Amino acid sequence: MVTGRAADDPASGTAALRDRLRAALTEAMKARDRVAAAALRSALAAIDNAEAVEVPEVRAGAIEDSATGLGSAEVPRRDLSAGDIAAIVRAEIHERRSAAAEYESGGLLDRAGRLRAEADALAALL
Template sequence: MTAQNTPLRERLRAALPTAMKARDRAAVAALRSALAAIDNAEAVDGSDVRAGAIETSPVGLGTAEVARRHLTESDITALVRTEIDDRLTAAKEYESRPGGADRAATLRAEAAALTTHLDQA
């Protein structure tokens, strides 16, 4: 599988150890945040869980498990684009604050790290 055919989530996961070894803090923060956003989007809404008597509870390994939501590649791409947009918006806000230039630069570096992986698609 070439880099272009590799799903975005796998590219992000593969890039994380590389960024950690390179001690690229901006890339590590951005990659962890994007992967967490993807995992959170797959989480099941627990609002339909009902409490009841223990004797009516399911018994056995995995009987109470619920499958996570399935995200398409376009869903994941949209989440990463949102992460990039959020960082760029925050960077603009930090620029207008006194002493916010460093934080703005960090946010732009994080956005750039994520954009690199989107551009591989």
């Protein structure tokens, strides 16, 4: 959750969809809606993964060459725009709908229905 941002800050749009996803996850968990909770957890994880930065090549070396001190080896995460986050959620929806079509063509209608329900839960928040 992003805190301390003004309402007119362009980055506050970034937090809006993420906050809606988190609030919907809480509601889905309270309602024991496993399908929606799974979809929301997956979408939030995809957003978190997109914010991750590339890890430099790890190589063996002497201890004295390593970073020292609290947080010295940490780097800030990427800042995603509201459009980036919406694109990630749309990709999650598309992925579920295409997988549901494949399951349906294979005769696995219960799995297809679950994936369609997950896609609908995410689409409702866009």
